[in-house]
Amino acid sequence: MRNLPVNVLFDCVLQVLSGLGVCGSWGFVDVLGLEDEGVSSVPSPSCALMLLFPLTQQHESFRQQQAGKVSGGTDLYFLKQTVVNSCGTVALLHAVANNPTHIEYDGDSALKKFLDETANMTPAQRATHLENNQAIREAHDEVAAQGQCRVEADNVNFHFITFVNVKGQLYELDGRMEGPVNHGTTKDDSFIKDAARVCRGFVERAEGEVRFSAVALCHT
Numbered sequence: 001m002r003n004l005p006v007n008v009l010f011d012c013v014l015q016v017l018s019g020l021g022v023c024g025s026w027g028f029v030d031v032l033g034l035e036d037e038g039v040s041s042v043p044s045p046s047c048a049l050m051l052l053f054p055l056t057q058q059h060e061s062f063r064q065q066q067a068g069k070v071s072g073g074t075d076l077y078f079l080k081q082t083v084v085n086s087c088g089t090v091a092l093l094h095a096v097a098n099n100p101t102h103i104e105y106d107g108d109s110a111l112k113k114f115l116d117e118t119a120n121m122t123p124a125q126r127a128t129h130l131e132n133n134q135a136i137r138e139a140h141d142e143v144a145a146q147g148q149c150r151v152e153a154d155n156v157n158f159h160f161i162t163f164v165n166v167k168g169q170l171y172e173l174d175g176r177m178e179g180p181v182n183h184g185t186t187k188d189d190s191f192i193k194d195a196a197r198v199c200r201g202f203v204e205r206a207e208g209e210v211r212f213s214a215v216a217l218c219h220t
Helices: 007-019 057-069 087-097 110-118 123-131 134-145 191-205
Strands: 026-030 046-054 158-166 169-173 181-185 213-219
Touching (some): 046 087, 110 123, 110 134
Antiparallel strands (some): 169 181
């Protein structure tokens, strides 16, 4: 699936989660591949998948075609990405915020406080609140300073997005877009395969590009 080191995304996510006070029996595991064989090793149940992929010209053209497919689902937590290089943080927030029954927090969790404060805000208001949230910024910067979150190759920009199962619907959440994209129905026991199927479309559109990584949020 990729030439990127396995731990580039996995270690980054784990460190940021720990720094923001997330705990409990649900956590992220590495997805070894997007074909059925690769996702079969992901523990079940799983409720979110984060994909890291290169921003190619083909992808940008496809995004323009997708603009009219944006959903305004009120059951979803969605926020815009307005800060440069914050796509990993936004993707992580999308994964955690849309699975409130699975995530546990420390008593003073900065992430839990942020989600509570922004629960009734618009996507744009949440983005502004994130811009001004010192605790989350410091947690991200601390990990980035260690080089764990840095993905550089041939001057290609990479981007994080998230897939979640909300009330039986498979949603794609990308902070660069105006809202979520609904990819149809899914079930708890088929979610990871359904999300991987959509991700394979990203690989196919990249026409030979293999630098993709993914992690899944599941019961560990």
